[in-house]
Amino acid sequence: MATTTRSHASNGTPSGNGSKSSTRRSPEPRLGQRGKELQRFGTLRQLPIALSAEARTESCQLLNEVLADTTILYALYKKHHWNVAGPTFYQLHLLFDKHAEEQAELVDLLAERVQSLGGIAVGDPRHAAELTTIERAPDGAEDVPAQITRLLRAHETIIGKVRDGIETTEKSKDWGSNDLLMGDVLRRHELQVWFIAEHLVDVPLVED
Numbered sequence: 526m527a528t529t530t531r532s533h534a535s536n537g538t539p540s541g542n543g544s545k546s547s548t549r550r551s552p553e554p555r556l557g558q559r560g561k562e563l564q565r566f567g568t569l570r571q572l573p574i575a576l577s578a579e580a581r582t583e584s585c586q587l588l589n590e591v592l593a594d595t596t597i598l599y600a601l602y603k604k605h606h607w608n609v610a611g612p613t614f615y616q617l618h619l620l621f622d623k624h625a626e627e628q629a630e631l632v633d634l635l636a637e638r639v640q641s642l643g644g645i646a647v648g649d650p651r652h653a654a655e656l657t658t659i660e661r662a663p664d665g666a667e668d669v670p671a672q673i674t675r676l677l678r679a680h681e682t683i684i685g686k687v688r689d690g691i692e693t694t695e696k697s698k699d700w701g702s703n704d705l706l707m708g709d710v711l712r713r714h715e716l717q718v719w720f721i722a723e724h725l726v727d728v729p730l731v732e733d
């Protein structure tokens with residue numbers, strides 16, 4: 526019954542509501558800290574999801590490839606959103622931004638899937654640029670047909686990898702990744718392709 530706190534026992538006086546360590550706390554931010562890397566890219570942590578390390582490693586690799594491309598496609602949509610010009614400016618300006626937002630959502634879904642598998646998601650856009658196979662656009666502005674054609678090529682690059690990934694994850698029974706790739710990524714890309722490809726159809730605004 527006669528319990529005393531450590532601070533009481535040590536010096537006989539109460540130290541407020543904290544322990545000995547609280548007296549060392551400081552309101553000052555501890556700036557300039559540099560910790561060591563906790564987990565290296567390409568390695569796997571053990572998470573109890575009843576899926577082999579081999580399957581998780583394979584999925585992380587393919588998901589990171591799609592993630593890197595998606596990061597680049599997101600940036601490409603924003604670039605076109607800013608640079609689009611001509612009579613269809615307003616609708617394409619809005620459409621490109623909508624697609625960019627949807628690609629940003631896919632970036633998050635893909636990245637968090639990699640983390641859920643115990644891997645490390647590609648985060649830095651410079652890392653994504655190293656991994657992507659999407660052709661780099663010129664730093665300047667292109668006309669609308671070139672913009673859309675470039676976007677369609679980027680979509681198809683990703684769709685090809687996604688289709689392969691669906692097959693791979695079906696074989697390895699990584700159903701979580703399989704569902705993500707089929708239900709979220711593939712269908713979103715196919716829909717976006719349809720929406721932008723329609724702008725390449727040569728239909729006159731007014732008939733002769």
Ligand SMILES: [Fe+2]
Nearest residue numbers: 606607618622
């Ligand atoms: Fe904007």
